[in-house]
Amino acid sequence: MEKSNKTLTYWESAKYILTIVTSNPLFKIVLLPIILLSVLAAKFVVYVLMVVADIDMYFSTSIKKESPEALMIRYMCTPFFHYVIILLNEIIISFFISSIIRQSFCAFTNEYVLVNYDTFHSLGSGQIHAIIQRRLFAIEDFLKLLILNVFHDLTFICIAFYKVYTDIDHRAFYANVLLFIVYLVIMWYIIKMRVYFRLKFNDTYNIVSNKCYSILVNYDVIKSYTNEELELKKLDENLQKVQYQSIIFSCITSFAEFAQKNALVIPNGYILYLALTNTIFTKMNSSSGFLLYNKLFLDVKTRVSKITQDVLKVSQCMTDISDSRIVEAKLDEEYRGINITSFKKSIVFDNVDLYINNLKICIGINLTINKGDKIAIVGKNGSGKSTFLNALLRMREYEGSIQFDDIEMDKISKYSQRNIISYIPQNPGIKEGTILENLKYGKSNISDEKIFDICKEYGSHKIFSNLSEGYHTEAGEMGKYLSGGQKQRVSFIRGVIKNGDIFIYDEHTSNLDSSSQNELIDYIFTSLKFKTSIVILHKQSHLEKFDKIFGFYNGKIRVYNNYNKYLEDHHLY
The missing domain is CATH 3.40.50.300 (P-loop containing nucleotide triphosphate hydrolases)
Incomplete structure (x- = not known):
């Protein structure tokens, strides 16, 4: 029987990971606190930007809405409370992630124990060990990226867009939402390409891992036959394939970075032009409106760029987590059938x-x-x-x-x-x-x-x-x-x-x-x-x-x- 090379689709991977996360006993306990703390943290970021915009207004215009003391207190307190909220959130998330890792370690190991004899030995213990380790690292990175980074940044973007809608110009809000949707579509296709080449990379890396494990396990034999150079030569031949796949993967990543850096800035420059010429978005033509919009946009742009990198990493993690090499593999099914307690005849x-x-x-x-x-x-x-x-x-x-x-x-x-x-x-x-x-x-x-x-x-x-x-x-x-x-x-x-x-x-x-x-x-x-x-x-x-x-x-x-x-x-x- 040949090993299973079928991999999960993107949505199957998402469903698989969701099952792992939601089956954890801490999930229902930590879900609401994490959401509330993330929303509060995002709100305080907006408050910080508003304070900075007010300070800019204080220095650049003759309008003095607040005293220097009040601005100082706001400037000191808002970041402090933001970091306190982030700290509490990280502590809760750390407990949750450590519980998931423990649960996943047992679950991933059990997956390979449950497959039948031929499937298990067609992979080899070295490759299985490497796959389990990669999947564990991936699920830890996945949760940290998704909860601490992506979810927090998306929450901020939503609140920032809402601020643009209520305090600056609702048409600028719609324009930015449309721009963001187009950006997401582009990134979706790039992510699919990365997933494909990540699987190619994983295949070659698994072979190298098995070869490395074989060298270490057979140390005595290799030494006694003085075959160190031969074994390293074979290892290097396999590493060349890993290097090739790694270069392709890195090039796609670099292209994704290039695309995301330009996909928001260039169109938004046209939005600013329309505001400056009083064509559309006229509410942004005031000092306070422009300063707040510009700071919100620059922070949103930074976070979108960060989200893109994080989402690319998340997709890579999803690929690594679901790439078990035993999708649709035949299970041992050791408990199915008639139970016997002795040999009689x-x-x-x-x-x-x-x-x-x-x-x-x-x-x-x-x-x-x-x-x-x-x-x-x-x-x-x-x-x-x-x-x-x-x-x-x-x-x-x-x-x-x-x-x-x-x-x-x-x-x-x-x-x-x-x-x-x-x-x-x-x-x-x-x-x-x-x-x-x-x-x-x-x-x-x-x-x-x-x-x-x-x-x-x-x-x-x-x-x-x-x-x-x-x-x-x-x-x-x-x-x-x-x-x-x-x-x-x-x-x-x-x-x-x-x-x-x-x-x-x-x-x-x-x-x-x-x-x-x-x-x-x-x-x-x-x-x-x-x-x-x-x-x-x-x-x-x-x-x-x-x-x-x-x-x-x-x-x-x-x-x-x-x-x-x-x-x-x-x-x-």
């Missing part, structure tokens, strides 16, 4: 085909796994062994019939099926936290004492106790403070603690010495003898212990009911 494959991204890996599978069976799986790399296990874990899609206790497997909820499986993968999947926290990952409500008893039974207590902080030793990111063998011990015990009816082992002993390998394999036939176990193995000496051997070769699975039958074909694997 058998799993029967009837003419089953397995796929990876629409490519057939295994065809015509016919086999039965009975409760309590010990199944060994053998085959060369790429023969479909892990794909087979992933089908049982409901990670991969399949065609044909798989009967799980006489129930068609695709009718069973994935969640309940996975809940009865203990999965011990080749990559142990150690999470940040202590050894104890990692062991409890399979069953969070288990007591520490019970964990210690299980570790003693399965020969791991001494290994964990001898670590620097015992069971409270930090494992580190991806278990970087543990050896390969210690990590696989944690993974094995975690599966035992979960206590599933079915145990699936995907080369779980690959990092262990021979003695430890033999020990963990023996547990399958002793302590775990009543469990159904399916094990990928490479070591031939263990195969004769198993009830059945599934051989993967050339897109087929051969079932051997005893070791002697397997020996006849062992050269194939």
Whole structure:
């Protein structure tokens, strides 16, 4: 299955973001205070401009409407109250935005957890991490720009236009409104162009991010093969594409700035000309009318220019927020279906085909796994062994019939099926936290004492106790403070603690010495003898212990009911 490259339309993006914002529990609480404080702040800006206009009149004409003391008090008080209101508004908005970021972080991460196996892995964890980070930064910038900047400036423009209508000239008001509408239409088309090229930029940047992540994760391999220059060369080749898209994006931004700087000033110059010649807008021909209009217009022009830049940034943020790369991606739908609580009888494959991204890996599978069976799986790399296990874990899609206790497997909820499986993968999947926290990952409500008893039974207590902080030793990111063998011990015990009816082992002993390998394999036939176990193995000496051997070769699975039958074909694997 290919990843989804479909993106949301502009209105779909707006609706998506609106849902995020309005679903926050603080939204209804802060909405009215933010609106009221923004209106008050805008009114005080107009009051400041009126004070400045009155001071200009005081110096430039013989008309003295107020005393110097009164003008001084007005000049000092109006900005002060304006900044107090802005401060209160910013504090409220900061609380709201921090709550949105927290909510969004969980929501964005959950979106990728919910997609199916193929979609998730087609993106790669590096690219997903970069997308989540970009979306979080974007939603923070979006809210700050929209609430603190755009909404505040638009409120001021509305109040300024109203002031022009009531105190200066209603015809000048209509002319400016018409001019503003034309300006918005022009900006709309520029924004659409920016959105298109922003998506192009995001595509190339995601590839670079994944490449960078791959270099950092594979540090040891790159160093050991002395391939630093090769990796950096490949990274730079991808960066050239990012640079190209960035140049196009920047040029469109510069053109938008050029257009918005001229779209208001030149037409308004003609409005002033008509006022100066007494043709129209005659009320602006007085000193007080012209001074107030000019100051309002200059402030409106500045704010419109600022709004344009902010709106362009907002549109970029909207693109980044909604550009999840998983629009219309197939979801895992793990809760849909029949709930099961145990494995009672058998799993029967009837003419089953397995796929990876629409490519057939295994065809015509016919086999039965009975409760309590010990199944060994053998085959060369790429023969479909892990794909087979992933089908049982409901990670991969399949065609044909798989009967799980006489129930068609695709009718069973994935969640309940996975809940009865203990999965011990080749990559142990150690999470940040202590050894104890990692062991409890399979069953969070288990007591520490019970964990210690299980570790003693399965020969791991001494290994964990001898670590620097015992069971409270930090494992580190991806278990970087543990050896390969210690990590696989944690993974094995975690599966035992979960206590599933079915145990699936995907080369779980690959990092262990021979003695430890033999020990963990023996547990399958002793302590775990009543469990159904399916094990990928490479070591031939263990195969004769198993009830059945599934051989993967050339897109087929051969079932051997005893070791002697397997020996006849062992050269194939």
